[in-house]
Amino acid sequence: MKLQGFIRYSALFLGCIWASALFAQTNNRAFPASWTGDWKGVLHVFNGQGEVQSVNMTVSVAPLDTSTQGRYAFGLIYGSKEEDWRPYELVPVAPEKGIWKVDEKNTIAMESYFYGGKLLCWFVVQGARVLCTYEKIGDDMMVFEVMSGPEKSVSSTGKQTHKGEEVPEVLTYPFSAFQRAVLKKS
Numbered sequence: 001m002k003l004q005g006f007i008r009y010s011a012l013f014l015g016c017i018w019a020s021a022l023f024a025q026t027n028n029r030a031f032p033a034s035w036t037g038d039w040k041g042v043l044h045v046f047n048g049q050g051e052v053q054s055v056n057m058t059v060s061v062a063p064l065d066t067s068t069q070g071r072y073a074f075g076l077i078y079g080s081k082e083e084d085w086r087p088y089e090l091v092p093v094a095p096e097k098g099i100w101k102v103d104e105k106n107t108i109a110m111e112s113y114f115y116g117g118k119l120l121c122w123f124v125v126q127g128a129r130v131l132c133t134y135e136k137i138g139d140d141m142m143v144f145e146v147m148s149g150p151e152k153s154v155s156s157t158g159k160q161t162h163k164g165e166e167v168p169e170v171l172t173y174p175f176s177a178f179q180r181a182v183l184k185k186s
Helices: 003-030
Strands: 037-047 050-063 072-078 085-094 099-103 109-115 118-125 128-137 141-150 155-157 160-162 165-167 170-172 177-185
Touching (some): 050 141, 050 177, 085 109
Antiparallel strands (some): 037 050, 037 177, 050 072, 072 085, 085 099, 099 109, 109 118, 118 128, 128 141, 141 177, 155 170, 160 165
């Protein structure tokens, strides 16, 4: 990449980081306190053929007692508590930077990031890449999405010189499922 292009993209990248950090400092103060409550709706699961499954879903967010130092109960329920209840906890790591952990209470604790009003968690499990997002919209709606697919790339492009500039390699990864729920505060 030519020096001018590098400087242009670097400045843009640094500007985005600065704006994101500034937004996080003002926006993170309301998270997770403003998310407390039970959020209910239907989770729809899609693949290349369309919708393949739907199930009732609840996300429950509640502060724990004061001895837990900013931890929140962060429960997921699929169907009913008897069918599939996941009593996780949301643990502050560096909330001023938007960094949290979702503690699954079974030796799994995954870093999660509250950026731009969304809680994001990206991980790999059993060969699958998974991105989970939670976004509160207004006071009474939350959108939950999960994108997943195999960790192995399906294509590689770039990694050549084009018009005098080095083009970086870009790996593309497949999707196997997409899940989405629009949840209403109850």
